[in-house]
Amino acid sequence: MADNKNCLTLASGFAFDYKNIYGVGKITNEDFFALADEIGDAHNAVCKIRTTGEAKMHLSKDGVPELVLFPQLPYVKEGNLNNPKSIQRLKEFGESLKYNVEIAISFGIGGSYLGNKVLFDVHCGEFWNAKSQEERCGYPEFYFSGNNIDPRRTGELINYVLGKAKQKYLQSNEQTKIALIVISKSGSTIDTMSNFMVAYEKFRKSEYIMLEVVAVTDPAEGANETLLKKLAKEEKWQTFSVPDGVGGRFSIFSEVGLVTAACIGFDIDEFLAGAKNMDQACQTADFYQNPALLNATLKYLAAKKFDRNIEVLMPYADNLKSTSEWYVQLLAESLGKRVNRSGSSVYYGRTPIVAVGTTDMHAQTQQHQDGAKDKVVQFIKIAEWDNDLIIPDVFPNVSKLSDISTIKMSAALEVALNANALALISDNRFNATLILPKLNAFHLGELLYFLALSVAYEGELANVNAYDQPGVEAYKRIMSPNLKRIKEQV
Numbered sequence: 001m002a003d004n005k006n007c008l009t010l011a012s013g014f015a016f017d018y019k020n021i022y023g024v025g026k027i028t029n030e031d032f033f034a035l036a037d038e039i040g041d042a043h044n045a046v047c048k049i050r051t052t053g054e055a056k057m058h059l060s061k062d063g064v065p066e067l068v069l070f071p072q073l074p075y076v077k078e079g080n081l082n083n084p085k086s087i088q089r090l091k092e093f094g095e096s097l098k099y100n101v102e103i104a105i106s107f108g109i110g111g112s113y114l115g116n117k118v119l120f121d122v123h124c125g126e127f128w129n130a131k132s133q134e135e136r137c138g139y140p141e142f143y144f145s146g147n148n149i150d151p152r153r154t155g156e157l158i159n160y161v162l163g164k165a166k167q168k169y170l171q172s173n174e175q176t177k178i179a180l181i182v183i184s185k186s187g188s189t190i191d192t193m194s195n196f197m198v199a200y201e202k203f204r205k206s207e208y209i210m211l212e213v214v215a216v217t218d219p220a221e222g223a224n225e226t227l228l229k230k231l232a233k234e235e236k237w238q239t240f241s242v243p244d245g246v247g248g249r250f251s252i253f254s255e256v257g258l259v260t261a262a263c264i265g266f267d268i269d270e271f272l273a274g275a276k277n278m279d280q281a282c283q284t285a286d287f288y289q290n291p292a293l294l295n296a297t298l299k300y301l302a303a304k305k306f307d308r309n310i311e312v313l314m315p316y317a318d319n320l321k322s323t324s325e326w327y328v329q330l331l332a333e334s335l336g337k338r339v340n341r342s343g344s345s346v347y348y349g350r351t352p353i354v355a356v357g358t359t360d361m362h363a364q365t366q367q368h369q370d371g372a373k374d375k376v377v378q379f380i381k382i383a384e385w386d387n388d389l390i391i392p393d394v395f396p397n398v399s400k401l402s403d404i405s406t407i408k409m410s411a412a413l414e415v416a417l418n419a420n421a422l423a424l425i426s427d428n429r430f431n432a433t434l435i436l437p438k439l440n441a442f443h444l445g446e447l448l449y450f451l452a453l454s455v456a457y458e459g460e461l462a463n464v465n466a467y468d469q470p471g472v473e474a475y476k477r478i479m480s481p482n483l484k485r486i487k488e489q490v
Contacts, residue, residue: 013437042460069245073253074275094262098138107146108183111248116260146192165208185242187228267441274445296457315380316357324354337464377431
């Protein structure tokens with residue numbers, strides 16, 4: 001690892017450029033050393049979680065001690081949640097879909113949707129479903145549902161699939177093979193299961209469709225068996241696991257996310273290898289050489305010392321917008337806490353904002369630059385693009401258009417990012433840049449694990465439980481009986 005002018009670069013090429021948040025008038029070396037004991041304690045606490053799964057005072061929603069196992073996920077070995085057998089089974093599942101299943105629909109919400117959407121967007125892009133099966137290397141069209149209780153969108157998706165299946169049947173007298181992947185740890189997630197049940201009922205009654213279902217749920221057997229697990233047994237559906245000890249916002253590295261990866265041909269091995277590489281880089285206690293600890297400390301101090309309580313995650317890549325959306329849940333659920341571990345009211349947490357460059361330079365940047373000084377803007381830059389384009393000199397007589405010609409679009413994008421960063425710091429508005437050498441499975445694994453581990457460290461610095469979600473449970477307790485009352489009135 002190298003630290004050159006406040007830019008920490010890993011051997012892989014992944015870099016964290018923090019010069020616009022660190023230095024004179026910003027967060028200083030003195031700030032770090034004043035917090036040295038707390039930083040050391042945070043590092044030790046995360047090391048303990050990594051080796052034992054034990055997080056300080058962490059209880060499940062049922063009030064019993066619960067392990068935190070997400071740091072285990074990058075390591076594929078016997079006895080781990082991800083092991084050689086489970087990874088091979090995922091790959092075999094993916095192969096079984098090739099040139100067999102034409103349409104797959106994933107039903108999930110929270111991390112069961114947001115993380116999976118990241119993998120889809122990075123690997124597939126916007127036009128995956130418009131490509132031929134050959135262009136998709138045999139993998140199916142892939143759609144998402146269950147992430148909202150929206151009758152219009154659910155109905156439109158069902159009608160699209162039914163219409164496509166009917167058209168094929170009338171042309172070839174062949175059914176369309178469809179896979180429904182339903183993801184719910186409990187099997188009673190209202191948003192997910194309502195959408196799944198509506199779609200399942202419509203598709204199983206269609207003469208044009210051959211249907212299979214895959215259930216991703218709690219693997220417990222016996223008395224602790226979930227209703228979805230029981231249903232899967234009764235219906236002989238294939239199952240994968242929502243593991244204990246891995247909250248939804250961290251589950252992208254587990255079978256919850258890797259099932260989607262298998263469905264689209266995303267490189268699971270490289271993705272986990274990238275996460276592993278980041279975890280290994282973050283095992284040093286030297287906070288200037290540990291990327292996630294450095295990031296967490298900078299963001300914590302920015303909030304504590306300068307009241308920068310909003311974080312804008314702004315990738316300069318359309319395919320990474322869903323990464324910002326995934327990060328919203330990660331940051332909000334992990335760190336948005338009323339009380340600390342001592343039971344004192346702290347109302348801690350930074351508000352996450354989704355943005356995309358250059359799009360939101362024309363929408364949000366006015367507020368970032370001239371509004372309240374309450375933000376840290378975190379950019380994400382891709383150093384090398386696989387499919388770059390050169391802007392042609394189509395109108396040589398129009399100087400303003402000719403001036404931007406003959407350069408690569410990626411170069412123009414980088415100029416825009418740098419201009420945004422410089423404009424912000426000229427008014428001491430904090431920003432930092434994460435640099436991915438390329439947008440691929442390995443570096444995506446590095447990025448997402450870096451963000452997950454940063455949140456774990458910041459939870460320790462703030463002395464809040466980064467692994468529970470009491471605010472979410474509060475609305476669930478209100479919602480369930482109200483739904484029951486509506487049914488009774490029908």
